[in-house]
Amino acid sequence: MIPRFRLARPATLDEAFAAFEAANGDAAYVAGGTELLQVMKMGFAQFDTLVDLKGIPELHGIEGDGGGLRIGATTTHREIERSPAVADAFPALVGLVRSVANTRVRSTGTLGGNLAFAEPHSDPATLLLASDAVLELAGPAGRRETTVSEFVVGPLSTTREPDEVLVRVRIPAAKPGEGRAYAKLAFFERPAASVAVRVTVDGGVVRSATVAVGSLTEVPELVPDAAAALVGADAGDGALNEAIAGGIATLGSLDAVEDLNGSADYKRHLAGVLFASTARAAIAEAVGHD
Amino acid sequence: MTDVLQAPGLDRVAIELVVNGVPRRLVVEPRETLAEVLRDRLDLRGAKVSCDAQVCGACTVLVDALPVSGCTFLAVDADGRRVGTVEGLATDGELSPLQQAFIDQAAFQCGFCTPGMLMAATALLEEQPHPSRDDVVHGLEGNICRCTGYEPIIAAVLQAAGGDMPSSRREEVPAVTSAEAGGDPLDPGTEPVESQQ
Structure with a gap:
């Protein structure tokens, strides 16, 4: 059974902060509950009060933002998967949320909950890291913005203050000639390894690249050396194979974590395979926009 | 609220x-x-x-x-x-087409996963009345069955969606009504329940 708790159902952020304070800090925010209720049920966490964020309109929904996106923290994976605005602005994100966990978790689990829980095998964090997403937070002390790399500091650990709420995620518009792709391999509910690649292509040549890996390291990480291997490659011929091989070689030094999915070496190998396919997909999308 | x-x-x-x-x-x-x-x-x-x-x-x-x-x-x-x-799922003792398809296709053995399979498939078919095989696999991949090997379950969902069921197979399998299957002993009836703990 889930340990006993009181429930607050605020309609505004200010009410949420008041409810948190009324519990003298012995509280947690909850949205879909797919992570928090699970750890409470397993006896890893207990709170006097859960503050349910689902009734706060400001935290929910998807808006186009000049070619980019603003996704409210309590928006579910399922809602993102079916959003025409996301399909238009960020197809790679649609593919990602379509494969998060299972259909039940996608019905209830939220983007904000996923990021705030900071499970090292998070799907969205890796792609959002590569996409320069901005996270908006609000707390009793005010509002602030941060990035995925500043936010996720360790397994299940973020820079969010206990009384702070993740409000929304802002994803910048794709640049001209930009392509983004994400791929993972999962044996269980969560990925064993995942890779996100973002590139710009101009005149048939890769001009910039960002590579992020997830699930094999303790936190999603940018891999600048892998990105550098892609820059300057001709998007259309055999030179790309060489660039990708160079990128794969740089992944060999990742500080991968051995877990139920396999050894550190095996997970680095998976990252290489995923990097190759993801780099090709991102470049193909970019060429289409070139 | x-x-x-x-x-x-x-x-x-x-x-x-x-x-x-x-x-x-x-x-x-x-x-x-x-x-x-x-x-x-x-x-x-x-x-x-x-x-x-x-x-x-x-x-x-x-x-x-x-x-x-x-x-x-x-x-x-x-x-x-x-x-x-x-x-x-059953209406007036009549199994839903999906339930009947599970029987026709022998899509359960021990039956422990079956209610969850049926509900996941019901949700899938409500959203996608004519799913592809891949759609069915995607929709049910979070539901685990230790008996069937999944193929009969996929076949049952596709049958319920209309088609993909060899007609010869259907004739081999006598229809079982919910009454023969014991009806629904757990149906609590229609009285609203007021409960206080």
Whole structure:
């Protein structure tokens, strides 16, 4: 059974902060509950009060933002998967949320909950890291913005203050000639390894690249050396194979974590395979926009 | 619904939900899961709690037509919503086409996963009446079956969607009505339940 708790159902952020304070800090925010209720049920966490964020309109929904996106923290994976605005602005994100966990978790689990829980095998964090997403937070002390790399500091650990709420995620518009792709391999509910690649292509040549890996390291990480291997490659011929091989070689030094999915070496190998396919997909999308 | 927030949060919540078409009013603790309320308060024991971790799908029920894990979904979050369980699939003793297809295709053996499979597939077919095989696999990949090897289940869902079922096979298998199958002994009837803990 889930340990006993009181429930607050605020309609505004200010009410949420008041409810948190009324519990003298012995509280947690909850949205879909797919992570928090699970750890409470397993006896890893207990709170006097859960503050349910689902009734706060400001935290929910998807808006186009000049070619980019603003996704409210309590928006579910399922809602993102079916959003025409996301399909238009960020197809790679649609593919990602379509494969998060299972259909039940996608019905209830939220983007904000996923990021705030900071499970090292998070799907969205890796792609959002590569996409320069901005996270908006609000707390009793005010509002602030941060990035995925500043936010996720360790397994299940973020820079969010206990009384702070993740409000929304802002994803910048794709640049001209930009392509983004994400791929993972999962044996269980969560990925064993995942890779996100973002590139710009101009005149048939890769001009910039960002590579992020997830699930094999303790936190999603940018891999600048892998990105550098892609820059300057001709998007259309055999030179790309060489660039990708160079990128794969740089992944060999990742500080991968051995877990139920396999050894550190095996997970680095998976990252290489995923990097190759993801780099090709991102470049193909970019060429289409070139 | 907004609650008063200056005081500590609520330790009892009155909820109203419509379960298989029947309005229910209950007072629950916030910590009670939908599976606990369905099974222990409303005596609807089709949904099984097995892994208790949202992985196996045996507790799959529908909330406003969407599949959720009853084991990790708070009953308070079903307040004001429609809840569907396997007990609601048959109408007047007549199995739903999906249930009949599970029988025709021998899509269960021990049956423990079957209510969850049926509810996940019901949700899938409501959204996609004519799914491809890949759609069915994608929709059910979070529901684990240890007996069948999944192929008969996929065939049953495709049959229910209309087609993909060899007609010769259908004739081999005598239809079983829900009355022969024992009806629904767990049907709690239509009386609204008022429960206080």
